[in-house]
Amino acid sequence: MIEYILGHINYWIIIVLMMIGLYTMMSRPNLIKKMVGLSVFQTGVILLYISMAKVTGGTAPIVAEGFTTYSNPLPQVLMLTAIVVGVATTALGFALIVRIKEAYGTIEEDELEMMDNEE
Amino acid sequence: MADNLILRVMSKALIPVIILFALYVQFHGDYSPGGGFQAGVIFSSAILLYVMVFGLDAAAKVLPDKALIFTASFGVLLYAGTGVVSLFLGGQYLNYSLLANTAMAGQHIGIIVIELGVGLTVASVMLLIFFTFARRTRVE
Amino acid sequence: MISLTIDIVLLIFLLVMAFAILRVHHLLAVAMMFGLYSLLVAGLFMVLDAPDVAFTEAAVGTGIATVLMLATLAVTRVTHEKELKKTNKRALFIVVVTGGLLLYGTHDMSNLGDNMAPAHTEVAKRYIEKGQEETGVPNLVTAVLASYRGFDTLGEVTVVFTAGIGVLLLLRRKQKPRIKGIQGGR
Secondary structure: OHHHHHHHHHHHHHHHHHHHHHHHHHHOOEHHHHHHHHHHHHHHHHHHHHHHHOEOOOEOOEOOOOOOOEOOHHHHHHHHHHHHHHHHHHHHHHHHHHHHHHHHOOOEHHHHHHHHHHO | OOOOHHHHHHHHHHHHHHHHHHHHHHHOOOOOOOOHHHHHHHHHHHHHHHHHHHOHHHHHHHOOHHHHHHHHHHHHHHHHHHHHHHHHOOOOOOOHHHHOOOHHHHHHHHHHHHHHHHHHHHHHHHHHHHHHHHHHOOOO | OHHHHHHHHHHHHHHHHHHHHHHOOEHHHHHHHHHHHHHHHHHHHHHOOOHHHHHHHHHHHHHHHHHHHHHHHHHHOOOEOOOOOOOOHHHHHHHHHHHHHHHHHHHHOOOOEOOOOHHHHOHHHHHHHHHHHHHOOOEHHHHHHHHHOHHHHHHHHHHHHHHHHHHHHHHOOOOOOOOOOOOOOO
16 A cells, blocks of 8 residues: 555646646636646646656666666657647747737736627 | 846856757767757757847847748758658668668768757747747837 | 655645746746746656756756746736636636546556556667667667657657747737847846
């Protein structure tokens, strides 16, 4: 039982982290705050994958003499590219926010909705 | 922030080191942690520091938008082009083994070339995005 | 054991940061805390034996993403978000249900660091055993990224490029206002 908890507590905390990000994204009307929530959520997903790659007693996956166990390189590769792609798409989101602010004068979602309904 | 002496001196000391580190990460990425993605973002963070301390105009003189757009496209082209070269040499797309006499040397050349492409694209796209945002903060 | 302890301590720090990001209404403070959050995540990647990812997260999260966030705040001239009077019950419900399902899903996952986990015994095993032999590159992350999964990386680079073009299309002015003699850096 204690082994099960120690082996899984890492995943549980990461899932709570992801859910805080998701809640930030869903409940706050401010668009910038939503983007930050999305980034927190995204980092949570990346963390989940990286912790799946961990092998006890292993080292970083760089082949060298004197080591036989390495952590799994595959999730690391996928998440490495995901981080860079993530920041590029986040930048696109920020660019959209800037344009929304110019067009509507606000970045609060409920005010945007009200303005759209008035028209 | 250009009038803050501490910031100016410290960033002048730090920026060359960061750029050197980015180049090390780029070209030594086969043997130590590193590669194109990491080198690209480290390089662009050095320029970012420069822009924040010395202003956008000074940086835009060295890295005009046109050059950045060119390098961004060139990086993708270099990557995709490597695949096409291996097609012409009679292999599959992105099979580097045919780029040199032995499969091992071919793989090595291929990896270095495409990592360079990745690094160029990532660095210049990050800088382009940042420059575009920074221009917007000026007087309307 | 020691690495698990550091891992959990860092994760608890992260929880505190994420909660602070949720609660704080001053957006500048949110941006700075997001930078700190990313730095902690980079440290956590080091503990989890992923130096390549840690590099990237340190430069991207702490550097570029935070600066972009600050730039957006400067352009939109927004400093605070509106404070909400009541909690959003529907969002909370969805989050609790999703989180519960995900927690239930972890029941099937093997323990942290279990070297017999299916993820480590199939394709990854081959990468580790044959990677250096086939590509001549000791850094297996580079070998998988550039050689075994070259198509994947080509796609990712194209996405980065496309996102860059998108930002340019959205934000670039047709006539650039160049005012000589004024330093624009702030």
